[in-house]
Amino acid sequence: MMDNKMIVEGSLRNVEGGFAFLGRLPYYRGLGLSMIEDIQITVDGETIAREDVRFTVRGKTYTLDEMETVYDNRWNFGEKALISALKPGGLGAGGHEVTFAVRYRVSYLPFVPTTKDTKELALAA
Amino acid sequence: MMDNKMIVEGSLRNVEGGFAFLGRLPYYRGLGLSMIEDIQITVDGETIAREDVRFTVRGKTYTLDEMETVYDNRWNFGEKALISALKPGGLGAGGHEVTFAVRYRVSYLPFVPTTKDTKELALAA
Amino acid sequence: MASAIKRGVSLYSYQNETFQGKMTLEDCIRTSAELGAKGIEIIGEQTFWGWPEYGAADADVANWHSLIGKYDCTPVSHDFMLDYKRYKGREMAFEEQVASVKNDIDFGARLGMKFIRALVSISPDVLVAAAPYAEEKGIKILIEVHAPLHFDHPWIVRHAEAYEKSGSDALGFLPDMGMFLHAYPPVWKERFLRQGAQPEIADYIEKAYQDRVLSEYVILGAMQMGANKAAISMAEALRHNSAFEPKRMLEFMPRIHNIHGKFYQMTEDCVEPSIPYDKIVEVLQKGGYQGYICSEYEGNRWIEDVEEPDSVEQVRRQQVMLAKLLGEETVPALKTPVAA
Amino acid sequence: MASAIKRGVSLYSYQNETFQGKMTLEDCIRTSAELGAKGIEIIGEQTFWGWPEYGAADADVANWHSLIGKYDCTPVSHDFMLDYKRYKGREMAFEEQVASVKNDIDFGARLGMKFIRALVSISPDVLVAAAPYAEEKGIKILIEVHAPLHFDHPWIVRHAEAYEKSGSDALGFLPDMGMFLHAYPPVWKERFLRQGAQPEIADYIEKAYQDRVLSEYVILGAMQMGANKAAISMAEALRHNSAFEPKRMLEFMPRIHNIHGKFYQMTEDCVEPSIPYDKIVEVLQKGGYQGYICSEYEGNRWIEDVEEPDSVEQVRRQQVMLAKLLGEETVPALKTPVAA
Numbered sequence: 001m002m003d004n005k006m007i008v009e010g011s012l013r014n015v016e017g018g019f020a021f022l023g024r025l026p027y028y029r030g031l032g033l034s035m036i037e038d039i040q041i042t043v044d045g046e047t048i049a050r051e052d053v054r055f056t057v058r059g060k061t062y063t064l065d066e067m068e069t070v071y072d073n074r075w076n077f078g079e080k081a082l083i084s085a086l087k088p089g090g091l092g093a094g095g096h097e098v099t100f101a102v103r104y105r106v107s108y109l110p111f112v113p114t115t116k117d118t119k120e121l122a123l124a125a
Numbered sequence: 126m127m128d129n130k131m132i133v134e135g136s137l138r139n140v141e142g143g144f145a146f147l148g149r150l151p152y153y154r155g156l157g158l159s160m161i162e163d164i165q166i167t168v169d170g171e172t173i174a175r176e177d178v179r180f181t182v183r184g185k186t187y188t189l190d191e192m193e194t195v196y197d198n199r200w201n202f203g204e205k206a207l208i209s210a211l212k213p214g215g216l217g218a219g220g221h222e223v224t225f226a227v228r229y230r231v232s233y234l235p236f237v238p239t240t241k242d243t244k245e246l247a248l249a250a
Numbered sequence: 251m252a253s254a255i256k257r258g259v260s261l262y263s264y265q266n267e268t269f270q271g272k273m274t275l276e277d278c279i280r281t282s283a284e285l286g287a288k289g290i291e292i293i294g295e296q297t298f299w300g301w302p303e304y305g306a307a308d309a310d311v312a313n314w315h316s317l318i319g320k321y322d323c324t325p326v327s328h329d330f331m332l333d334y335k336r337y338k339g340r341e342m343a344f345e346e347q348v349a350s351v352k353n354d355i356d357f358g359a360r361l362g363m364k365f366i367r368a369l370v371s372i373s374p375d376v377l378v379a380a381a382p383y384a385e386e387k388g389i390k391i392l393i394e395v396h397a398p399l400h401f402d403h404p405w406i407v408r409h410a411e412a413y414e415k416s417g418s419d420a421l422g423f424l425p426d427m428g429m430f431l432h433a434y435p436p437v438w439k440e441r442f443l444r445q446g447a448q449p450e451i452a453d454y455i456e457k458a459y460q461d462r463v464l465s466e467y468v469i470l471g472a473m474q475m476g477a478n479k480a481a482i483s484m485a486e487a488l489r490h491n492s493a494f495e496p497k498r499m500l501e502f503m504p505r506i507h508n509i510h511g512k513f514y515q516m517t518e519d520c521v522e523p524s525i526p527y528d529k530i531v532e533v534l535q536k537g538g539y540q541g542y543i544c545s546e547y548e549g550n551r552w553i554e555d556v557e558e559p560d561s562v563e564q565v566r567r568q569q570v571m572l573a574k575l576l577g578e579e580t581v582p583a584l585k586t587p588v589a590a
Numbered sequence: 591m592a593s594a595i596k597r598g599v600s601l602y603s604y605q606n607e608t609f610q611g612k613m614t615l616e617d618c619i620r621t622s623a624e625l626g627a628k629g630i631e632i633i634g635e636q637t638f639w640g641w642p643e644y645g646a647a648d649a650d651v652a653n654w655h656s657l658i659g660k661y662d663c664t665p666v667s668h669d670f671m672l673d674y675k676r677y678k679g680r681e682m683a684f685e686e687q688v689a690s691v692k693n694d695i696d697f698g699a700r701l702g703m704k705f706i707r708a709l710v711s712i713s714p715d716v717l718v719a720a721a722p723y724a725e726e727k728g729i730k731i732l733i734e735v736h737a738p739l740h741f742d743h744p745w746i747v748r749h750a751e752a753y754e755k756s757g758s759d760a761l762g763f764l765p766d767m768g769m770f771l772h773a774y775p776p777v778w779k780e781r782f783l784r785q786g787a788q789p790e791i792a793d794y795i796e797k798a799y800q801d802r803v804l805s806e807y808v809i810l811g812a813m814q815m816g817a818n819k820a821a822i823s824m825a826e827a828l829r830h831n832s833a834f835e836p837k838r839m840l841e842f843m844p845r846i847h848n849i850h851g852k853f854y855q856m857t858e859d860c861v862e863p864s865i866p867y868d869k870i871v872e873v874l875q876k877g878g879y880q881g882y883i884c885s886e887y888e889g890n891r892w893i894e895d896v897e898e899p900d901s902v903e904q905v906r907r908q909q910v911m912l913a914k915l916l917g918e919e920t921v922p923a924l925k926t927p928v929a930a
């Protein structure tokens with residue numbers, strides 16, 4: 001559910017040392033950060049290495065490895081997290097195809113789902 | 126069930142134009158011949174071509190293709206059918222590893238099972 | 251004559267709007283109240299940011315009570331999620347799980363709820379251990395009986411036995427009406443058709459479900475007809491859904507305290523094509539049920555690929571249907587449009 | 591006080607011996623009769639070579655009646671198999687299926703049976719269409735309710751509804767007690783251990799089944815413990831087996847006319863470790879059941895890889911158990927050993 005609303009439209013921009021966009025968890029509730037197993041960003045066919053992904057909510061930034069043991073913070077329902085990729089120089093001007101995939105551990109499911117959203121995004125100023 | 130009783134011990138022998146043994150259907154009932162989809166004989170690693178397999182019960186002999194439209198005869202429960210392979214010269218003297226596999230269509234199953242039995246058999250005189 | 255059965259809404263129903271910030275909590279409560287659905291159920295962590303990892307803010311809870319009061323509503327249930335897989339590589343120990351449930355009992359009490367909803371993945375022993383605390387706090391813990399489970403499933407039977415043995419009346423059931431799926435939902439079929447399922451195979455699956463053919467036979471039948479991936483998915487959906495019998499709730503009525511009025515689609519004339527609410531209400535009345543039926547709209551995920559769900563309109567239609575089935579004389583109607 | 595419930599044997603129980611020609615039909619009937627199990631059920635085509643494709647010989651049928659008379663037995667049921675996939679690439683048309691059932695009704699009548707057993711794969715419409723013919727011939731057609739199905743499964747509910755609607759009392763049920771699998775059968779576990787399943791994982795699966803954990807969770811749990819192929823197969827067996835409640839037969843008692851006394855293993859002290867026959871007999875007595883319980887030994891396939899099944903001894907033990915549960919004063923015992 002909400003798969004096609006994971007990437008927030010118009011949110012792609014270059015940041016210091018890379019690029020970033022706003023992302024939401026495709027779920028009818030939120031999740032504690034320790035249950036986010038992986039976030040994969042692919043831009044124009046190139047997948048960002050796991051160690052180059054950063055996750056930011058309410059002013060706190062984490063690597064994916066750090067998130068695995070974060071028990072006192074959440075990615076809330078509908079909350080727009082800042083999803084950043086370290087990529088020197090960022091992205092070039094114009095449109096980019098961005099895929100945002102999240103693997104999350106749900107206690108009641110006998111498997112670990114991955115959900116993704118792909119959008120054509122124009123780089124905001 | 127009865128998988129390990131499919132090949133009748135001591136029944137392997139050379140016949141005119143090939144070799145043969147006695148085989149039973151691994152099932153708690155019999156089946157009309159049209160429901161026998163395939164019989165595969167492998168001897169010492171060599172698989173006999175489908176068109177070279179013959180099936181004989183109570184004096185009647187069929188090719189596998191013929192069996193598919195036989196609606197008036199059966200391979201009965203526990204019945205020893207003669208399973209023959211056309212193989213000029215038959216088998217050499219001594220022991221042989223024989224695998225006998227049957228694929229049969231069971232109306233109530235949502236798949237088509239194949240069951241097999243492998244035995245070391247000595248060629249009877 | 252009006253029925254003793256009351257109407258409510260689980261705010262889960264408005265998830266498409268709340269996720270996007272198109273409806274506030276006040277919009278949700280006001281909308282439900284205007285429809286006469288005065289019982290409010292929530293998934294705690296959907297409605298309250300922070301719960302449970304960094305807690306719900308006092309101001310947010312105060313706002314909740316103020317809105318409930320303003321619209322003359324009644325808090326019904328806090329649906330909690332025991333995340334026993336919180337720690338990677340190990341499941342929570344028994345005592346940790348019990349402590350986590352107690353935390354949700356506290357939260358339920360703080361919100362003025364009568365019930366907290368447990369998922370079926372929780373062991374009965376954990377709930378039994380938490381029951382005395384729930385009694386103290388005036389809360390009942392209700393396990394949600396949800397398809398593919400049903401009241402005759404051994405796991406539910408085990409829960410029922412454990413509850414009886416505990417002697418506690420703080421343990422009970424919350425049946426989700428989705429387990430009485432008497433027809434293949436049209437919105438499901440239409441989605442699989444959009445994904446490319448062959449129409450004649452989709453028709454076959456729909457008919458086979460109507461005929462109650464075993465799911466494995468339907469999947470094989472579809473495959474033999476040359477089903478593509480979407481059509482096979484359409485058939486495989488049967489593995490997790492089934493047409494159980496509403497009357498099987500009767501035996502468990504003393505422990506049934508809340509109902510999820512699950513629905514996938516309400517047509518313009520206020521009919522749910524796949525779930526027999528007429529039979530359901532009949533059974534509940536026969537069983538002397540006096541709790542809430544809370545709307546639980548779940549059609550959103552089946553149509554969002556092609557249209558923006560209108561959850562409020564869907565809930566309105568279900569409330570119209572429920573009011574009629576319950577013998578109410580007034581037709582529920584919205585007064586305040588939600589700015590979308 | 592002896593019960594109105596009678597004891598019988600399905601000759602399916604002796605399949606390992608009859609397949610190999612170690613027991614004749616007379617051996618089977620005499621053995622059952624000596625144990626006081628005077629009701630004889632057969633799978634027609636297992637006992638009568640030729641049925642249905644080239645028919646059962648009159649001499650064979652005469653022999654049957656002579657043996658039934660000689661040992662003072664009663665024919666109970668001809669279990670038939672409607673091979674609707676007889677023709678490659680197409681299923682039998684409706685009328686062909688009805689004609690095939692009528693053929694088995696004739697055969698059942700020729701054998702003096704009261705019942706013919708239908709598999710659950712047959713459509714209720716086919717049975718309803720054959721019912722008037724069955725009435726004429728004094729035969730009831732009983733559908734076998736068998737795990738993973740159960741009396742609350744929508745397909746069985748559909749059959750029950752169709753039978754009621756037909757108004758015919760020639761349609762009914764034959765419950766197979768394997769649907770009340772209250773513990774993981776030791777002979778299953780032992781076979782998976784022989785195939786290499788890790789002992790600690792096998793123990794986990796057995797315990798999880800005891801706890802009624804959902805099969806998909808058990809399979810995942812086993813996988814996370816590093817289960818090998820045999821251990822995963824052991825867990826997957828749960829998908830098709832379940833611990834339903836014997837008391838659910840009560841609602842259907844007026845149409846229950848025969849019972850399959852399914853068992854996987856009788857221990858030396860005459861106990862079936864996985865199926866609660868004490869509860870089952872209690873329910874049947876409460877329901878006023880007066881038909882047969884026919885032994886149906888199915889442990890053979892679970893042990894044949896390591897030992898030659900002794901079907902007669904297994905049946906003897908079950909009959910001892912049944913006689914005791916039914917309040918009989920004499921302990922069933924064999925007089926004539928079967929030459930093996």
Ligand SMILES: [Mn+2]
Pocket residue numbers: 394396426510512546
């Ligand atoms: Mn629900």
Ligand SMILES: [Mn+2]
Pocket residue numbers: 734736766850852886
């Ligand atoms: Mn049976």
